[in-house]
Amino acid sequence: MAVSLHCYATARWAEKSAALIAEQLIEAVERNGTATLMLAGGNTPRPLYEALAKLTKVPWDVVYFFWGDERVAAPDEPGSNFKMAVESLLGPLGIPSDNRRVNPMPSGGDPAQNAEQYEARLRHIFGIADGSTPRFDVVLLGMGDDGHTASLFPGTKALRETERLVVANRVAKLGTTRLTATLRLINNAHYVALLVTGEGKADHLAAALEPGKRFPVQQVDPIHGDLVWMVDAAAGEQLAVECEE
Ligand code: 6PG
Numbered sequence: 001m002a003v004s005l006h007c008y009a010t011a012r013w014a015e016k017s018a019a020l021i022a023e024q025l026i027e028a029v030e031r032n033g034t035a036t037l038m039l040a041g042g043n044t045p046r047p048l049y050e051a052l053a054k055l056t057k058v059p060w061d062v063v064y065f066f067w068g069d070e071r072v073a074a075p076d077e078p079g080s081n082f083k084m085a086v087e088s089l090l091g092p093l094g095i096p097s098d099n100r101r102v103n104p105m106p107s108g109g110d111p112a113q114n115a116e117q118y119e120a121r122l123r124h125i126f127g128i129a130d131g132s133t134p135r136f137d138v139v140l141l142g143m144g145d146d147g148h149t150a151s152l153f154p155g156t157k158a159l160r161e162t163e164r165l166v167v168a169n170r171v172a173k174l175g176t177t178r179l180t181a182t183l184r185l186i187n188n189a190h191y192v193a194l195l196v197t198g199e200g201k202a203d204h205l206a207a208a209l210e211p212g213k214r215f216p217v218q219q220v221d222p223i224h225g226d227l228v229w230m231v232d233a234a235a236g237e238q239l240a241v242e243c244e245e
Pocket of ligand 1: 042043149
């Protein structure tokens, strides 16, 4: 597994990071004829998705979209990771949210059943039987200010899951249960991009880049893939790295 870090001026982060991700999608289509993309939620990715949607060199008509986690929010409610991606990426690309290549995580009803349903959908789309693990071409992740990623929060059960691909994870500190990809699924990916911006993340980013596994985000460790941190100068202010203008 190769680990690299790109630091960009805040004003250029979205555009530069989008270009890196676009290249990975193009390479995936060259390899496989299609590309599988797991989207991150939260706020950080929005400008990146908007920049990505402008890159017409990506063969979007053969990209399959998935989510790495989802809140208990209806697809049209604020806070929905699906809604954010529709607004910033799928909509601008002209891809209908009911397109067969768009695979939102279910958010209503029983979270445990939803997780099982999503896992079954992944297995079906990737054409794999129980026991093996889908290999995403590109996984996008954010990092919370407690070092969580996807909805793998510190001290939660999902962090210890080694068999399932998607689980319903009780997050006591938020008083909610969220669907999340597990580390087994994430760490089987070909390319994982960790997207971190803003001075509020600077302390945790510096800590997350230290050796060790204190935070969930430090357990993102692709077995046979690349891990690429894409950070802006504000988040990277404590790092001894040059941030490209
Ligand atoms: C979510 C995300 C989560 C996010 C971090 C960072 O559903 O919230 O998947 O892992 O990436 O919480 O969120 P921000 O980008 O909003 O800081």
